[in-house]
Amino acid sequence: MRPLTLKLNNFGPFLQETIEFDNVHNNQLFLISGKTGSGKTMIFDAMVYALFGEASTNDRQEGDLRSHFADGKSPMSVEFEFKLSEAKFKIVRQGAFVKEGNKNKTLGQLAVYQLEDDTYSLRESKIIQGNNFIKELLGVNAEQFRQLFILPQGEFKRFLLSKSKEKQSILRTLFNSERFEQIQKNLVDEVSEVRALIEKRYSSLENNWQDINTFDDDLLEQYKSINSRQTNRLIEVLEEFIDKGQSISQAFKDDKKKQGSTVKLVKDKLDNNLKLENDLNMLEMKRKELAILTQREQEISQKKQLVNDLNEVKPLVNLLETQGVQHSKREQLTIEIDDKVTLIDKIEATLAQQDSDLSKLKEDQHNIERSRKFLEKSSLFYEQKDKYKQAYIQLTETMSELEKIAEQHQLKQEEVTTLNKQLNHRKPNHSQVEALSTAIFELNLNIKELKNNEINKIEYDRLVDKYQSVSQELKKLQGDIKRLEEEFQQIDKTNLDLNNKQEIIATIQAAVQSGDTCPICGKEVERIEQHIDFDELTSRHQKLARIEQEKAKQVEKRIKLESNLNAIEEQINKYDQETLENINYQPLEQKLLIKQQEKATLIEENKQIEQLQEYLLxxxxxxxNLELEQKSMKHQVETHEIAINDFELTTQYKNVEEFVSIYKESLKQVEDYDERIKALETRIQKDRTDLALESNNKVYMQQTMNELNVEINALENKIKEEMTKLGFSTFNEIQDKISRISEKEQLEDEITQYNKKKQTIELAISEYNALTQDKELQNSETLRQQYELEQQKFDLIASELSKHEYKMEFNAQKIKEIKKIIEQLEEELKEQQEIFQLSEILSGQNNLKLTLENYVLIHYLERILAQANQRLSLMTGQRYQLSRRQQVSKGYSGLEIEVFDAYSNQTRHITSLSGGETFQASLALALGLSEVVQEESGGITLESMFVDEGFGTLDQETLETALDTLMSLKSTGRMVGIISHVSELKQRIPLILEVQSDNYQSITKFKQQ
Known part of the structure; x- marks a missing residue:
């Protein structure tokens, strides 16, 4: 991400300020300078606030960012334009505030835009969605952004000196390591669930084991005392429960089968006796029913005779019914014939009137035919009436327009002639412009190369001077070291080992006398005297210690100077002296100026020629186009004139509106006449059709009447014949017989039922005689008591068998469940063993006593330290390296940082570094952290970085090294901005963003030195 423009309104000390970062060219390192309190850090706050709605440090809240001098009705807002890869974005964020005169807070606003086709298009306009869009766009949150892009005061030093617990909080935010803690928690929860499930299975196993029935067997009762967790033992004894149950079951089944045979034998004997007893009773009953039925035989014979008589009279009845129907038809047909005669008379009268109306209407046919011919001839003109109206109107307009076009054509012809004279056959010379451009490009390249040589020569001369200065300082230091060595050699080192032993010697002297044996060397003591000057001995010892201490300091300085000398020498060797001498670019600049002027003159001439060519074209x-328009207009005039002549010749009218009115009137007259003729002829045709139809119907009815009379006469003759045949002389006799015809069906049913019942009884008597023949009847009660006794014995055995089978089924179910549980337990314990071990390891129960998340954070920290040490070693002359403290303890251990001192070859606490050394370590650590976070955040493009730290704690040499480190970031393509008051930085950094304050508001401007 690279900032482009930052606009601040009522933000900190900036009431209305715009900072254009386009002033920073070629990834320059620039300095942000200004008085204390002028608002330098507020520039960082504005960038972070625009992107995330927060300040650059956690210590400042949103309310602290609003200017105290802001208008009470104006909001605080930041507009931030930046470039991300090749895309450009603009963010406008307005802070919430209580407007003057209001009680409620005016809510904040956020708008995110993206540049498309040179125009910013809105992407998000709501705060929550906008924040998510920005976070997804950048790939980092606010905390990561502070570590990557903006290094505010104290923030990255805080990370260096923080404890493991604090580093854990920072690193887990940067690297999103909470997911590993969640993995650990999920695994622990899963293990707890599995263990609970296994314990639940053991409990279920115990319950099922206790529920198994022993069938009152002593051995099985002993087996029930086995602990249910001894699953292998359970599997061994379960089969014996099954075998014992099956053995008992088989004994019950044998008893049941035997008793079942006895019961069946007694039951069959009882059933046969009961059936014989029933058959004898039924035989006696059927004999009695047959005797009763025989008494009705005379009655049934009389009813049969009556039915025969009724069957003989039935044809006569049918003839009489047919005669009645035919008389009814003749009466109805007489009425219909009278109605039809009346309808025919009415239709004939209507037809006479319609013929008269049609004759009167045809008298006006001559006038109608004349109008019809006019309509046929003029119909096309009527259909296109709008066309002929427009023809009259457009003829005048077209004639006027044609005159105007002729005038324009004359003027344009004169203009073309003038342009041809001005152009005079000239053409633009682009090839010459291209040749001049190539020459200018080559001259610029040569000038740029010579200017770079000039800059490199200045740098080379500076390095040579610095090399000579350091060499002289090193030579002087080596002389001092040699002097100290000579002074060290000149000091007498005799008896130095007796220093601090004065009291011991005095004690020994007091304990011996002349002639005694020395307790130290064993020789005879000749005399006792004070022959050693301890004061002089102490003075020599102190002098030697001072010389060694001073020499050690000088050696340390020599190592630093030699390291710096080697680094300077490496930088000097990068330059080619012959190339550095080639810096005379003034002649090339003069030549470049001439070429640029020639190119400008030629481009201007080409531009004039192209403009004239464009105007001419x-x-x-x-x-x-005017010539084409003239032709088109003339054609339109001719078309309009032809159309008007056709209209007037055909219609004999010169006014279209008058013609349309006459045409409509004639059309209506003809249509009305045709409709009346058509309607009248239609009605006449219909009435004639109806008259013919009704006349035919009348003739058909009269024929039907004649046929009906013939049929009635024939029926009367047949009725007389049938009466004579049956012996009836009057119709009253016939009616008496007819009145009893309704009884005929009932009589027939009664005769049929009698015959069926008699036949059924006779058949039953025959069957029961066959069933009871040669059989002896026994006492059924005695047989029933015997059967009930045997059945009770059978039921008792069946009940015992059922109870035992239920126990067997219950046991089988429990045994199946036990085997299933044991199988599940064995499988789960086998599968979950590794998960149990993994859960313990991830929870910190391991040799390192580290949780999964802390192990991952240590991995990231070691990567950060590896990156940081590359710069820290260079900044400290290969003296310091950051390392992680190796310490095994519970909790968030292993994240403390120590420093390894190459001079002492020892590791010491990070707080033992001086202020300048702490800054170096903090800067190196922050840059290392920035690079690792960049790698882990999906390839974030870091095109800029801003540093707000205490360069004032550094000496001149360390400051140079720190600046070289930041300059190296510039070479990687980053734009680096630094806030500092150190005057040396103003000399080293040519581009300064100066923040000026008048105690009321601040303004900014870029200044090139």
């Missing part, structure tokens, strides 16, 4: 196109 435009004028020629317009002239051609």
């Amino acid at each position: 435009t004028s020629q196109d317009r002239l051609h």
Whole structure:
């Protein structure tokens, strides 16, 4: 991400300020300078606030960012434009505030835009969605952004000196390591669930084991005392429960089968006796029913005779019914014939009137035919009446327009002639411009190369001077070291080992006398005297210690100077002296100026020629278009005149509106006449059709009447014949017989039922005689008591068998469940063993006593330290390296940082560094952290970085090294901005963003030194 423009309104000390970062060219390192309190850090706050709605440090809240001098009705807002890869974005964020005169807070606003086709298009306009869009766009949150892009005061030093617990909080935010803690928690929860499930299975196993029935067997009762967790033992004894149950079951089944045979034998004997007893009773009953039925035989014979008589009279009845129907038809047909005669008379009268109306209507046919011919001839003109109206109107307009076009054509022809004279056959010379451009490009490259040589020569001379200065300082230091060595050699080192032993010697002297044996060397003591000057011995010892201490300091300085000398020498060797001498670019600049002037003159001339050519081409196109328009207009005039002549000749009218009115009137007259003729003829045709139809119906009815009379006469003759045949002389006799016909069906049913019942009884008597023949009847009660006794014995055995089978089924179910549980337990314990071990390891129960999340954070920290040490070693002359403290303890251990001192070859606490050394370590650590976070955040493009730290704690040499480190970031393509008051930085950094304050508001401006 690279900032482009930052606009601040009522933000900190900036009431209305715009900062254009386009002033920073070629990834320059620039300095942000200004008085204390002028608002330098507020520039960082504005960038972070625009992106995330927060300040650059957690210590400042949103309300602290609003200017105290802001208008009470104006909001605080930041507009931030930046470039991300090749895309450009603009963010406008307005802070919430209580407007003057209001009680409620005016809510904040956020708008995110993206540049498309040179126009910013809105992407998000709501705060929550906008924040998510920005976070997804950048790939980092606010905390990561502070570590990557903006290094505010104290923030990255805080990370260096923080404890493991604090580093854990920072690193888990940067690297999103909470997911590993969640993995650990999920695994622990899963293990707890599995263990609970296994314990639940053991409990279920115990319950099922206790529920198994022993069938009152002593051995099985002993087996029930086995602990249910001894799953292998359970599997061994379960089969014996099954075998014992099956053995008992088989014994019950044998008893049941035997008793079942006895019961069946007694039951069959009882059933046969009961059936014989029933058959004898039924035989006696059927004999009695047959005797009763025989008494009705005479009655049934009389009813049969009556039915025969009724069957003989039935044809006569049918003839009489047919005669009645035919008389009814003749009466109805007489009425219909009278109605039809009346309807025919009415239709004939209507037809006479319609013929009279049609004759009167045809008297006006001559006038109608004349109008019809007019309509046929003029119909096309009527249909296109709008066309002929427009023809009259457009004829006048077209004639006027044609005159105007002729005038324009004359003027444009004169303009084309003038342009041809000005152009005079000239053409633009682009090849010459291209040749001049190539020459200018090559001159610029040569000048740029010579200017770079000039800059490199200045740098080379500076390095040579610095090399000579350091060499002289090193030579002087080596002389001092040699002097100290000579002074060290000149000091007498005799008896130095007796220093601090004065009291011991005095004690020994007091304990011996002349002639005694020395307790130290064993020789005879000749004399006792004070022959050693301890004060002089102490003085020599102190002098030697001072010389060694001073020499050690000088050696340390020599190592630093030699390291710096080697680094300077490496930088000097990068330059080619012959190339550095080639810096005379003034002649090339003069030549470049001449070429640029020639190119400008030629481009201007080409531009004039191209403009004239363009004007000429435009004028020629317009002239051609005018000629086409003239032809088109003339054609339109001819078309309109032809149409008008056709209209007037055909219609004999010169006014279209008058013609349309007459046409409509004639059309209506003809249509009305045709409709009346058509309607009248239709009605006449219909009435004639109806008259013919009704006349035919009348003739058909009269024929039907004649046929009906013939049929009635024939029926009367047949009735007389049938009466004579049956012996009836009057119709009253016939009616008496007819009145009893309704009884005929009932009589027939009664005769049929009698015959069926008699037949059924006779058949039953025959069957029961066959069933009871040669059989002896026994006492059924005695047989029933015997059967009930045997059945009770059978039921008792069946009940015992059922109870035992239920126990067996219950046991089988429990045994199946036990085997299933044991199988599940064995499988789960086998599968979950590794998960149990993994859960313990991830929870910190391991040799390192580290949780999964802390192990991952240590991995990231070691990567950060590896990156940081590359710069820290260079900044400290290969003296310091950051390392992680190796310490095994519970909790968030292993994240403390120590420093390894190459001079002492020892590791010491990070707080033992001086202020300048702490800054170096903090800067190196922050840059290392920035690079690792960039790698882990999906390839974030870091095109800029801002540093707000205490360069004032550094000496001149360390400051140079720190600046070289930041300059190296510039070479990687980053724009680096630094806030500092150190005057040396103003000399080293040519581009300064100066923040000026008048105690009321601040303004900014870029200044090039």
